[in-house]
Amino acid sequence: MSDAYIVGVDMIKFGRFPEKTVPQIGAESALMALDDCGLTIQDMEALYCGNLGQASGMVGQRMLQQIGQTGIPVVNVSNACATGATAFREAWASVKAGLYDCVLAVGVEQMGKGLLGGAGAATGIPKEGLLGSGTMPAVFAEAGMEHTNKYGTTFEQFAKVSVKNHHHSTMNPKAMYQIETPLETVMNAEMISYPNTKLMCSVNVDGSAAAVICSESKAKELGLMSRAVKVRASVLTSDPWQERDLVMPDVNSCTRKAAAAAYEMAGLGPDDIDLIELHDCFATAEILHYENLGLCGDGEAGRLIDDGEVALGGRIPVNVSGGLLSKGHPLGATGIANIYEVTTHLRGEAGERQVEGARIGLTHVIGLGSACGIHILEKT
């Protein structure tokens, strides 16, 4: 099978665009990704479009109505917060399978403000605040407190994740926010669900990101290899059965399963990775994924953040984009925005936040329910 390469990729600056439609927001990054490699919509043989909020709304086709209706097959994808990664993976798979030589993947989302999850009941009475909480900050607080129970991880250690990612975002002009948040600011922010304060929750934003994927032969034919980034591994998992998963959505075992498969597919291990964009939907979640992705042993994640190993300039920089915590988290776009970030570093084009000498990077997203998507990318 031919290798598949990212030849064009981009994202819009995340923000709030209530005056635009979802297809309009998606069209922007689609055109930017095409421009990034100098191709046109006429060169695309298929479109894989990820969006959650209008999952039944044919977003991909409506986006083509904005940028060029060429009659290509369109697959609309919805997979919770793994939606963008799933759309990218479907695009990758179509090239790997030899169906197409050049395809487009787009992730797009338009979000409201406020709490996600835990909404009203279809029948009977609302259960929120009666049978615990189903809000996302609470669910991920409970996942973090499981780590506290096992290893003694502290509120301060969780908060340090947010300090780090907000610092990183000051160097990313495409992030929603570019604001330093010192430790005391993070810890004294409004408590949402202990131990997650408001600054430890990802930002609901509108955004889109897109990637053009080519077969190796096509990329060579088009003369696009100099900035092309190889997809070394693409893995998608669902959550295997766990004893508590009916009451505690499990983001750990699906990540561990995906990481093991991705490292095997790429023929490398966590020590070979130069940077990681992982799913920091809440500060508590990032701590869990240091261990889930094998960056350290079980129980060592608190030390990793304390020692600065995961900061820019550290042993294995994590979320140098600012992460979902500060760059923002437009659900369906996040999986491709992460791929944009890693690709930009591997190309050596990340400016002030560039991870020096980065050659191999990993992206990770989790869709609660659950889905985990991992990609390993390499500049050859």
Place this chain on the structure above:
Amino acid sequence: MSEQPLPVVEYLKVPENGDPYLEGYKCDACGATFLGERSVCSKCGARDQMSTVTLPNSGKLYSYCIVHRSFPGIDVPYISAIVDLDDGTAIKGNLINIEPDPEQIEFGMAVDVVFDDALGRKDKEGNSYLSYFFQPANG
């Protein structure tokens, strides 16, 4: 409108005579337990091996968070808790009768399942509901 309070979830049983209780489904093939009716085991895939079990009214606190921001009309702060019942079944609910303060809450603490009115919440028909809660075990 029902004379008796209705159960807040289907796995809470309210017999006409006798005390309310939580009911689980247990796979006779692999032993996994579930909240809510099912015919196929999602752990081992066995079909038609499910039988109902009465869940114990005691367990240990496995994880929790303290909810300070919720939806309008919901009293905060409160403790959202994950409890491992004594038979291993995991269940989620509010932990009550303890300060919502991490200094006061200990992982592994023994808790009892208690049954009470669902915080005064009623459905559109005006029916009252019975819910379950966790509280620190006595003694």
